[in-house]
Amino acid sequence: MRDRVLNLKPMLCFFTLVVLVCMLSWVFFIGSLSLEKYYSNITILCRKVSSDNYNLVEGMKKLEVPNQAILKVFMYDLPAEFHFGLLGWKPDSSSKSVWPDVSVVDKIPGYAGGLNLQHSIEYWLTLDLLSSVLGDRTSSSIATRVDDSREADIIFVPFFSSLSFNRFSKNGTDKILQDKLVAFLIVQKEWKRSSGHDHIIMAHHPNSMMYARVKLWPCIFVLADFGRYPPRVANVDKDVIAPYKHIIERSMNGTSTFHDRKTLLYFKGAIYRKDGGFVRQELFYLLKNEKDVHFSFGSGDETGVQNASKGMRSSKFCLNIAGDTPSSNRLFDSIASNCVPVIISDDIELPFEDVIDYSEFCIFIRTSDALRKDFIVNITRAVNEERWSQMSSRLKEVENFFEFQHPSKKGDAIQMIWQAIARKVPSVRFKLHRTHRFSRYKHEFTKPADLDQHQLHN
Numbered sequence: 001m002r003d004r005v006l007n008l009k010p011m012l013c014f015f016t017l018v019v020l021v022c023m024l025s026w027v028f029f030i031g032s033l034s035l036e037k038y039y040s041n042i043t044i045l046c047r048k049v050s051s052d053n054y055n056l057v058e059g060m061k062k063l064e065v066p067n068q069a070i071l072k073v074f075m076y077d078l079p080a081e082f083h084f085g086l087l088g089w090k091p092d093s094s095s096k097s098v099w100p101d102v103s104v105v106d107k108i109p110g111y112a113g114g115l116n117l118q119h120s121i122e123y124w125l126t127l128d129l130l131s132s133v134l135g136d137r138t139s140s141s142i143a144t145r146v147d148d149s150r151e152a153d154i155i156f157v158p159f160f161s162s163l164s165f166n167r168f169s170k171n172g173t174d175k176i177l178q179d180k181l182v183a184f185l186i187v188q189k190e191w192k193r194s195s196g197h198d199h200i201i202m203a204h205h206p207n208s209m210m211y212a213r214v215k216l217w218p219c220i221f222v223l224a225d226f227g228r229y230p231p232r233v234a235n236v237d238k239d240v241i242a243p244y245k246h247i248i249e250r251s252m253n254g255t256s257t258f259h260d261r262k263t264l265l266y267f268k269g270a271i272y273r274k275d276g277g278f279v280r281q282e283l284f285y286l287l288k289n290e291k292d293v294h295f296s297f298g299s300g301d302e303t304g305v306q307n308a309s310k311g312m313r314s315s316k317f318c319l320n321i322a323g324d325t326p327s328s329n330r331l332f333d334s335i336a337s338n339c340v341p342v343i344i345s346d347d348i349e350l351p352f353e354d355v356i357d358y359s360e361f362c363i364f365i366r367t368s369d370a371l372r373k374d375f376i377v378n379i380t381r382a383v384n385e386e387r388w389s390q391m392s393s394r395l396k397e398v399e400n401f402f403e404f405q406h407p408s409k410k411g412d413a414i415q416m417i418w419q420a421i422a423r424k425v426p427s428v429r430f431k432l433h434r435t436h437r438f439s440r441y442k443h444e445f446t447k448p449a450d451l452d453q454h455q456l457h458n
């Protein structure tokens with residue numbers, strides 16, 4: 001009896017195999033007939049909106065920027081008081097447009113100077129959209145402004161919220177503008193259509209949109225980090241992290257090598273900080289006696305910036321320590337100075353991290369480790385010339401992703417932000433389609449008369 005069972009086993013296996021092969025080939029045959037078209041459509045869709053366009057070059061991901069518009073954007077014509085009006089610009093009384101003429105680059109109103117510039121993404125993105133329809137720009141724009149909101153992938157809200165906070169919060173104007181904006185948005189047909197899910201709101205200064213943010217939570221925020229946001233209002237799945245505009249001029253000094261940079265580690269910034277900033281003080285006491293470490297407390301004023309830019313350019317590593325908020329423009333100053341960033345900020349969010357691997361050109365240290373004696377110094381001293389030069393040249397490759405300029409150029413910060421927004425479009429569509437499930441049932445299939453009768457019966 002036992003033998004017979006054993007003999008049957010190979011036959012059973014063979015039989016199962018044959019059945020499986022038959023079934024599989026049948027499935028593939030049917031699949032190739034009907035699904036081929038379907039799949040190729042999906043592939044095209046993905047290629048259009050996702051960031052599938054990298055090549056693997058020598059083990060590192062090379063980012064390829066698409067050559068044509070991938071994002072259709074509808075922009076509200078908000079009154080000038082929300083954008084260029086905050087810069088002192090007034091619409092021409094003879095023209096009905098709320099926008100300055102952007103066809104002559106030299107005549108475009110400039111943004112506010114000094115530290116305001118850190119959060120100027122609102123200005124660059126708005127300018128880029130305004131000029132996306134000019135004849136000579138259409139070919140190189142990632143985002144194109146469209147007039148019909150039904151054609152648009154996303155809806156852009158051109159409020160210069162960071163400038164509004166920086167310049168007009170003291171006398172309450174900033175709050176008034178935020179209240180006005182909310183009142184305006186929630187009655188727009190575009191907002192009602194999507195409950196705001198497809199709206200882009202820029203709030204790069206951590207204190208900007210303080211009052212309006214919780215009311216506008218469904219939208220996509222463009223932020224510096226999530227430090228002051230509850231996770232429901234802003235999070236990494238829904239929102240976009242944009243770089244600060246660096247304050248230190250980009251280092252055009254290509255010759256600054258490992259040995260040229262005499263300082264091992266550089267930090268300059270404010271010492272007493274709220275929240276995560278206590279770390280700065282602790283690190284100061286740990287590092288102040290190391291001979292090739294520069295650790296000082298200084299301000300962001302004109303001479304401070306010049307001094308810091310000299311310091312960063314002559315250092316191998318630049319410390320980025322959490323301050324009031326997890327992020328700061330210092331990271332982008334380091335990148336512009338080709339000084340390898342050492343990041344000590346456990347909650348930092350980094351721009352475009354879905355396409356950039358920061359570990360290729362930054363050193364991340366957990367706060368708990370950084371506070372151990374000699375830990376930072378040991379780690380940075382252990383980096384030899386070869387490894388440092390690798391990181392430095394990788395820094396040069398990514399540098400352009402953090403450059404703001406107008407007109408925008410291929411692969412700069414503006415185009416990178418548009419692409420990051422474009423990568424959110426599929427998930428926005430997903431949300432919208434889900435909200436449509438029952439909306440048609442309510443609006444199209446139920447006649448108002450039926451509803452009335454129903455109400456009468458109750």
Ligand SMILES: *[C@@H]1O[C@H](CO)[C@@H](O)[C@H](O)[C@H]1NC(C)=O
Binds near residue numbers: 167168171172
């Ligand atoms: C607030 O201050 C700004 C400039 O300091 C000024 O232009 C604006 O009119 C002021 N607004 C109010 C309501 O006082």
Ligand SMILES: *[C@@H]1O[C@H](CO)[C@@H](O)[C@H](O)[C@H]1NC(C)=O
Binds near residue numbers: 253256260261313
């Ligand atoms: C460029 O690098 C050289 C060599 O390290 C240095 O002497 C010079 O001061 C640098 N120039 C600037 C503008 O940083």
Ligand SMILES: *[C@@H]1O[C@H](CO)[C@@H](O)[C@H](O)[C@H]1NC(C)=O
Binds near residue numbers: 296303304
């Ligand atoms: C620049 O830094 C050096 C050394 O850290 C300091 O001695 C000098 O006073 C600073 N200069 C300015 C203008 O802040």
Ligand SMILES: *[C@@H]1O[C@H](CO)[C@@H](O)[C@H](O)[C@H]1NC(C)=O
Binds near residue numbers: 372373374
């Ligand atoms: C730092 O390096 C020294 C000397 O190599 C070693 O004794 C010490 O344990 C190291 N400290 C840390 C925290 O890694």
